[in-house]
Amino acid sequence: MQEYEKRNYGGRYRGEERRRNIKGLGEEGRRRNIERVGEESRRRNAERARRRIREEKRRKRFLRLGVFAAAAAVVILALGGRKLWLSFLERQYSIPSAAESYGENMAVAVNVNADGNSEEPINSGGNSDGNSNEPINTGGNSNEPINTGGDLNGNSDGQISGSAVDLSGLYSRYAILVDLESGNTLAENRAQERIYPASMTKIMTALLAVENTEDMEETVTVPEYFFQELYAEEASMAGFQPGERARLRDLLYGILLPSGAECCMTFADRIAGSEEGFVQLMNQRAGELGMRNTHFCNSTGLHDPEHYTTVEDISILLRYALQNAAFREAFTGSRYSTMPTDQHPEGFTFYSTMFQYMDSPEVTGGEILGGKTGYTEEAGQCLASMAVVNGKNYILVTAKADGSHETEQFHILDARNVYSQIGAGAN
Numbered sequence: 001m002q003e004y005e006k007r008n009y010g011g012r013y014r015g016e017e018r019r020r021n022i023k024g025l026g027e028e029g030r031r032r033n034i035e036r037v038g039e040e041s042r043r044r045n046a047e048r049a050r051r052r053i054r055e056e057k058r059r060k061r062f063l064r065l066g067v068f069a070a071a072a073a074v075v076i077l078a079l080g081g082r083k084l085w086l087s088f089l090e091r092q093y094s095i096p097s098a099a100e101s102y103g104e105n106m107a108v109a110v111n112v113n114a115d116g117n118s119e120e121p122i123n124s125g126g127n128s129d130g131n132s133n134e135p136i137n138t139g140g141n142s143n144e145p146i147n148t149g150g151d152l153n154g155n156s157d158g159q160i161s162g163s164a165v166d167l168s169g170l171y172s173r174y175a176i177l178v179d180l181e182s183g184n185t186l187a188e189n190r191a192q193e194r195i196y197p198a199s200m201t202k203i204m205t206a207l208l209a210v211e212n213t214e215d216m217e218e219t220v221t222v223p224e225y226f227f228q229e230l231y232a233e234e235a236s237m238a239g240f241q242p243g244e245r246a247r248l249r250d251l252l253y254g255i256l257l258p259s260g261a262e263c264c265m266t267f268a269d270r271i272a273g274s275e276e277g278f279v280q281l282m283n284q285r286a287g288e289l290g291m292r293n294t295h296f297c298n299s300t301g302l303h304d305p306e307h308y309t310t311v312e313d314i315s316i317l318l319r320y321a322l323q324n325a326a327f328r329e330a331f332t333g334s335r336y337s338t339m340p341t342d343q344h345p346e347g348f349t350f351y352s353t354m355f356q357y358m359d360s361p362e363v364t365g366g367e368i369l370g371g372k373t374g375y376t377e378e379a380g381q382c383l384a385s386m387a388v389v390n391g392k393n394y395i396l397v398t399a400k401a402d403g404s405h406e407t408e409q410f411h412i413l414d415a416r417n418v419y420s421q422i423g424a425g426a427n
Contacts, residue, residue: 164187164425165177165186165187165418165421165422165425166187166421167187167188167189167418168189169417170189170398170401170414170417170418171381171401171402171403171410171411171413171414172380172381172382172383172398172399172400172401172410172411172414173189173190173380173399173400173401174189174190174191174193174195174310174311174398174399174400175187175188175189175190175191175311175396175397175398175399175414175418176188176189176191176311176312176315176396176397177394177395177396177418178315178319178394178395178396178397179392179393179394180319180322180386180392180393180394180395181392181393183319185312185315186394187418188311188312190311191310191311191312191315192293192310192312193310194293194308194309194310195308195309195310195311195379195382195399195400196303196307196308196376196378196379196399197301197307197308197309197314197374197379197382197399198301198303198374198375198376198379198382199236199259199300199301199353199372199373199374199375199382200301200309200314200372200373200374200382200383200384200397200399201296201298201299201300201301201307201309201374202255202256202259202264202299202300202301202372203256203314203317203318203321203372203384204282204285204286204296204317205255205264205267205268205278205282205299205300206252206255206256206321206327206330206331207285207317207320207321207324207327208267208271208278208281208282208285209248209251209252209255209267209271210252210324210326210327211324212271213248215248216247216248216249216252216326217247217248217249218247218248219245219246219247219248220245220246220248220251220266220270221243221244221245221246222240222241222242222243222244222245222246222251222262222266223242223265223266223269224242224243226262226265226269226275227242227262230261230262230265230300233302235261235300235302236258236259236260236261236353237258237260237261237262238251238254238255238257238258238259238260238262238263238350239254239258239260239344239348239350240254240260240262240263240266240343241343241344244341244342244343244344245341245342246266246338246339246341247338247339248267250336250338250339251263251266251267252267252326252330253330253333253336253338253350254338254350255267255330256327256330256331256333256352256372257330257333257334257335257336257350257351257352257353258350258351258352258353259353259372259373259374260350261300261302264299264300265299265300267299268299275298275299278299279296279297279298279299282296282299283295283296286313286317289316289317289320290316291309291313291316291317292313293308293309293310293312293313294308294309294310294313295307295308295309301374301376301379302376303376303377303378303379311397311398311399312397314384314397315384315395315397318372318384318386318395318397319395322386322395328370331370331371331372331386332369332370332386333352333370334351334352334355335349335350335351335352335355336349336350337349338350352370352371353373354368354370354371354372354373354383354385354412355371357409357412358412363387363389363416363419363420363423364389364419364420364421364422364423364424365389365390365420365422365423365424366387366388366389366390366391366419366422366423367387367388368385368386368387368415368416368419369386369387369388369393370385370386371383371384371385371386371412371415372384372385373411373412374399375404375405377404379399379400380399380400380401380402380403381400381401381402381403381404381409381410381411382397382398382399382400382401382411383396383397383398383411383412383414383415384396384397385397385415387415387419389419389422389423390422390423394419394422396414396415396418396419398411398414398415401414
């Protein structure tokens with residue numbers, strides 16, 4: 001019995017000792033547990049947020065692929081039915097070239113004699129004999145019919161001086177070449193079809209920035225509220241920090257050279273109080289300029305299915321914007337250094353997203369003076385550029401070249417190709 005009580009007492013003693021130890025360590029343990037659980041909870045929440053963003057992007061991508069596949073199926077079916085109809089016409093009525101009369105081949109062949117004049121009129125949508133019954137207005141804000149085959153010197157008599165510019169070999173699916181002074185369209189390919197403009201959108205943002213700013217030396221604070229969204233969307237940035245004091249001129253160059261989304265948002269907030277209000281101004285200005293096939297949804301060019309334009313409309317916008325001295329100076333820059341700030345005591349330098357990929361801006365007979373690039377997965381590689389060739393200024397807008405930031409810059413190769421054709425054709 002004594003042995004039993006001794007063992008039992010020893011057990012009670014050890015139990016009480018454990019309870020005292022647990023009580024003594026309980027507060028510290030609970031604190032550590034709370035900290036550990038809080039940190040783990042924050043990590044889980046952040047991971048869930050990143051996962052939701054990735055899933056949303058995948059969902060949108062699959063939805064777009066489904067829409068593209070359906071559209072492709074419709075086109076294939078339509079083309080197949082068209083060919084069957086043309087084949088029926090040929091058999092039934094013995095028409096040897098029915099396909100040609102229905103515009104099966106949309107490329108226009110122009111014969112050029114030794115004097116550089118076209119021997120036959122250019123077919124720009126006329127009858128099956130190749131003659132146009134009436135001039136075609138392809139858009140813009142001009143009341144005059146736009147010349148879709150004028151000469152390389154900007155004449156509007158329909159005659160091509162030298163070799164015609166050939167856009168069929170470009171990487172870009174959409175293109176338009178315009179004489180800057182006259183506004184005449186010299187060559188085009190699918191210029192009125194809708195495209196996604198990507199960062200070419202920022203041409204409009206920069207135009208509104210200079211039109212609504214009296215003093216470009218004014219200093220403003222870069223707001224903080226939009227940075228997380230821009231980071232999540234992987235938007236291109238110039239390098240300004242949240243809360244940084246920046247000069248408006250620095251922000252303008254930040255829009256047009258490194259394509260900084262934070263610069264766009266800062267101007268939008270300053271001018272209209274919000275990006276939504278600024279977008280209303282963008283669409284209003286587009287209507288005033290005659291950009292009839294354009295609709296903006298944001299100031300940066302981040303992809304949105306309802307954010308669209310045409311290469312023709314972008315050429316109208318760029319031609320108008322280049323009349324503004326502040327815009328033109330920034331658009332034709334290749335690099336720029338900002339003023340010192342608290343975040344950047346020595347300032348910092350950014351570079352043109354076009355010129356940084358070019359060994360030299362020279363082309364045959366001239367040089368490329370400036371350009372605004374754009375890229376999203378949906379838009380492809382885009383470029384709105386300006387060049388001087390043989391003393392004349394030209395605008396070229398191209399879109400939807402297959403490639404990315406990591407591939408060859410096909411939109412820049414296209415610009416060099418077209419501008420060099422102009423220079424070679426005048427020799």
